Each structure stands twice: as C-alpha cells, then as structure tokens.
Amino acid sequence: MTNSKYITMSKKELDRSKVITECISGRYTISETSKLLNVSCRQICRMKNRVRKYGIIGLIHRSRNKESNRKIPDKVKSDIAKIIRDKYCDFKPTFAREKLIENHNMIYGIETIRQIMISNNIWKPKLRKKNKEHRIWRPRKEHIGEMIQYDGSYHNWFENRIQLDKLPCLLASIDDATGKIMYAKFDDSEGVIPTMKFWTEYFKINGKPQIIYLDRGSTYKKNRLNPYKILSKEEELTQFGRACDEVSVKLIHATSPQGKGRVERLFGTLQDRLVKEMRLNNINSIKQANEFLIKVFIPKFNEKFSVLPLRKTNFHKALNITQLNDLFNSFCIKESRVVMNDFTVQHNKKCYQILKEQKHRVLRKSKVIVKTHLNSTVELEQKGFNLNFELLLEKPLPKKKVTVSEIKKKMKKYTPSKDHPWRKPFPFSKKYYQINANLKS
Numbered sequence: 001m002t003n004s005k006y007i008t009m010s011k012k013e014l015d016r017s018k019v020i021t022e023c024i025s026g027r028y029t030i031s032e033t034s035k036l037l038n039v040s041c042r043q044i045c046r047m048k049n050r051v052r053k054y055g056i057i058g059l060i061h062r063s064r065n066k067e068s069n070r071k072i073p074d075k076v077k078s079d080i081a082k083i084i085r086d087k088y089c090d091f092k093p094t095f096a097r098e099k100l101i102e103n104h105n106m107i108y109g110i111e112t113i114r115q116i117m118i119s120n121n122i123w124k125p126k127l128r129k130k131n132k133e134h135r136i137w138r139p140r141k142e143h144i145g146e147m148i149q150y151d152g153s154y155h156n157w158f159e160n161r162i163q164l165d166k167l168p169c170l171l172a173s174i175d176d177a178t179g180k181i182m183y184a185k186f187d188d189s190e191g192v193i194p195t196m197k198f199w200t201e202y203f204k205i206n207g208k209p210q211i212i213y214l215d216r217g218s219t220y221k222k223n224r225l226n227p228y229k230i231l232s233k234e235e236e237l238t239q240f241g242r243a244c245d246e247v248s249v250k251l252i253h254a255t256s257p258q259g260k261g262r263v264e265r266l267f268g269t270l271q272d273r274l275v276k277e278m279r280l281n282n283i284n285s286i287k288q289a290n291e292f293l294i295k296v297f298i299p300k301f302n303e304k305f306s307v308l309p310l311r312k313t314n315f316h317k318a319l320n321i322t323q324l325n326d327l328f329n330s331f332c333i334k335e336s337r338v339v340m341n342d343f344t345v346q347h348n349k350k351c352y353q354i355l356k357e358q359k360h361r362v363l364r365k366s367k368v369i370v371k372t373h374l375n376s377t378v379e380l381e382q383k384g385f386n387l388n389f390e391l392l393l394e395k396p397l398p399k400k401k402v403t404v405s406e407i408k409k410k411m412k413k414y415t416p417s418k419d420h421p422w423r424k425p426f427p428f429s430k431k432y433y434q435i436n437a438n439l440k441s
Contacts, residue, residue, distance in 0.1 A: 152169045195240055246326070339365060
C-alpha cells in the first residue's frame with residue numbers, strides 16, 4: 001500500500017531495496033547481486049531498471065491491493081451457495097464438494113467450498129477440543145484379516161422415513177490394516193442372535209479373521225460385579241464368546257472407546273455420509289439399505305478411504321464344507337438342562353420328550369445341552385451326540401390352589417345352640433359352684 005507520504009514494504013522487499021541500491025551504486029556486480037538475492041541475473045536487471053525509473057516503489061509487488069486473476073466471480077459463489085443450501089444444507093464441506101463435482105460438474109477446491117459455506121452461514125466449524133489426557137498412537141496391523149474391529153451403532157439412519165418401534169442398529173466391521181469396511185448390515189439390535197448371524201455371514205464371505213477387536217458389551221463379555229470372585233473359563237464366556245472360542249477366533253475387549261477408535265470414527269463418518277446417501281437414493285426399508293450397502297456404498301467407500309496394507313498376505317482363513325457345518329453347530333444358543341424322571345426336558349416354556357431309542361444311554365437327572373440355532377430349530381445334545389426327541393403338546397395347567405382366606409369366605413358362620421356344652425360352665429369353676437348352690441336352695 002502506497003501514498004504520497006509513506007511506502008509500505010515487506011521485509012523481503014526492504015532487504016532487496018538495500019542490495020539493489022548498492023548494486024546501482026557499483027558496489028556489487030549483477031552476478032554478485034544475483035547470488036545475494038538468490039534470483040536470476042535477468043531479474044536483477046529488471047529490478048535495477050524499475051528502481052531507476054520509479055525509485056524504491058518499483059520493487060513493490062504490482063498486484064498488491066488488487067483482486068486476484070483467479071478470483072471466483074461473486075455470481076458463481078452465490079450459485080454454489082444456493083445449490084448447497086437447497087440440496088446439501090446439512091452436508092459438511094468435503095462431502096458437499098464431492099456432490100458438486102459428481103452431480104453439478106462444479107470443480108472447486110475444498111477450502112473454497114468451506115469458505116463459501118462459512119460466509120453464507122450454511123456450516124460452522126467446530127471448536128478444537130482441549131487435550132485432557134495423553135494417549136499413545138498404536139500402529140496399524142500389517143496384514144488384512146489380522147485384526148477386525150467390530151461394533152454396532154443405534155441411530156436414526158432412515159430419518160423417520162420408515163416407522164420402527166426402536167432405532168435400527170448398523171453392525172459394521174473394519175479391517176485394522178487397510179481401513180476397509182469388510183462387511184456391514186442393518187439389524188434390529190446388537191444382541192446375541194444378530195451378532196452371530198453377522199459373523200456367520202462374514203465368515204462365509206471373507207473367511208475367519210485372526211482377531212476380533214470389540215467392546216465390553218454384555219453380548220461379548222460377562223462383566224463381574226464382584227472383582228474378587230474367580231470365574232471359570234466357561235462361566236466367563238458369553239454365548240458369542242463361546243462360539244468364537246469353538247471356531248478358534250480370538251476376541252480382544254477394548255477398555256475404552258479410543259482403543260477401537262477406527263470403528264468408532266467409521267460410525268461418525270457413516271452417520272454423516274451414509275444417511276445422506278440413502279436419502280438421495282430414496283432408500284426406505286432395511287432390505288433396500290442392506291442391498292445398497294453391499295452393492296454401492298461399501299465399494300465406493302473403500303475405494304476412497306482405504307489404504308494399502310504393509311504386507312500382501314491375507315490372514316483370513318477360507319472355510320471348507322466341514323468347517324461351515326461346524327459354524328452351524330457353534331454359532332447357536334447352548335443352554336444346559338436336567339432330564340426329569342419322566343425323561344422330559346423343559347426349555348423356554350416348551351416340553352421335549354426324549355425317546356427310548358438313542359445312540360447311548362440317557363439317565364435321569366443327567367444334563368443335556370439344548371441348542372437353539374439361528375434358524376430357530378432346536379436340538380438336544382449329550383456327550384457329543386444328538387438325541388432323538390419330540391415336542392410334546394402343552395401340558396394341562398394345574399388346578400388353581402384354594403387359599404385359606406377363600407375357604408373362610410365360603411364357610412358359613414356356625415352358631416351353637418343354647419344347651420350346647422360350650423355354653424355350660426366349666427366343671428369345678430366358681431360359676432359352676434354358684435349354679436349348684438342356687439339349685440340346692
């Protein structure tokens with residue numbers, strides 16, 4: 001900025017002015033000046049000519065206080081702001097820029113879009129969080145399938161477009177080495193049955209991973225109320241933990257959300273991007289959403305956000321037919337029951353009659369395992385053998401027990417007669433002698 005009295009120069013321009021002045025006076029040659037200012041000799045000649053013609057002002061950059069030749073016209077900025085406000089008002093700058101390029105052929109930098117959204121009050125930047133505690137960064141695993149992070153997220157994924165009794169749950173798994181979404185699906189909850197269904201489908205598609213990294217939810221781990229009570233291995237395992245132990249998949253339970261931060265950040269991204277993508281594609285059911293995830297969203301997401309692993313070897317273990325059958329027998333609900341004296345077993349308000357013909361002898365009061373499979377079929381197992389049984393019809397309910405109070409209400413009140421022994425005085429009592437004395441007199 002210049003005027004008649006003052007000259008505003010940068011530090012760089014001020015240093016150049018001193019050297020160029022001395023070069024004009026003959027103290028330095030052009031080559032020496034070129035080395036001092038680290039510019040070409042031709043540029044030194046231009047500077048000398050401008051100083052001779054305009055004075056020191058000639059060294060000031062001529063584009064100062066002028067609009068840039070690359071400035072985006074105000075009309076284009078207003079058009080961009082209008083499109084974002086009409087169609088992508090709740091999008092973040094990065095996602096809004098992608099949609100402008102994809103759907104409107106408007107190719108601008110991310111910082112340009114961010115500043116347009118901020119200046120038009122479409123988006124507000126978040127305040128930076130203060131560091132409350134120090135954490136140590138854990139490097140990624142080296143191989144695909146070496147460790148898979150898994151979790152579930154309850155969220156208004158469909159933005160009230162469909163009527164549900166409760167929020168739907170998105171179950172997702174992400175590879176630690178590459179950041180790829182290995183598998184994801186919508187389900188009712190993060191319970192035992194949905195989790196078992198998720199992982200049986202995962203194993204069939206990708207194979208068995210080496211480690212599954214998850215939280216300490218009741219589906220995955222039994223949290224002891226008494227820390228001093230020692231539990232056996234069978235008592236510590238949940239149904240899902242027992243199933244993973246049977247198929248030789250190791251479980252690691254994070255002690256904090258930051259421990260499995262990769263899947264936590266994934267849900268933060270999906271709650272932003274996936275919700276809006278389903279809105280733009282008119283996804284209005286869980287079935288459509290699961291198809292959209294597998295066919296469209298996950299491949300596109302992995303192409304954009306995943307990275308290459310350090311090692312090419314895939315640690316997923318493919319399953320053969322025998323191992324697939326083992327999956328069916330392992331990923332089910334197993335509960336212990338006692339055989340009654342009439343060789344029946346009670347389970348979930350149903351009665352199962354154990355038949356006489358068995359591969360081995362079944363004794364009264366012995367324990368059997370009731371297996372409820374994911375397709376709702378039931379099997380009885382003892383000593384590794386499936387038992388022959390049949391489902392009995394519902395037993396007749398026992399007659400209602402009559403209480404003492406109800407009996408008293410039904411009983412009529414008994415009134416003894418006047419000459420009843422109860423009304424006569426007790427022998428040898430005071431009243432007895434008085435009556436006898438009156439009779440004698």
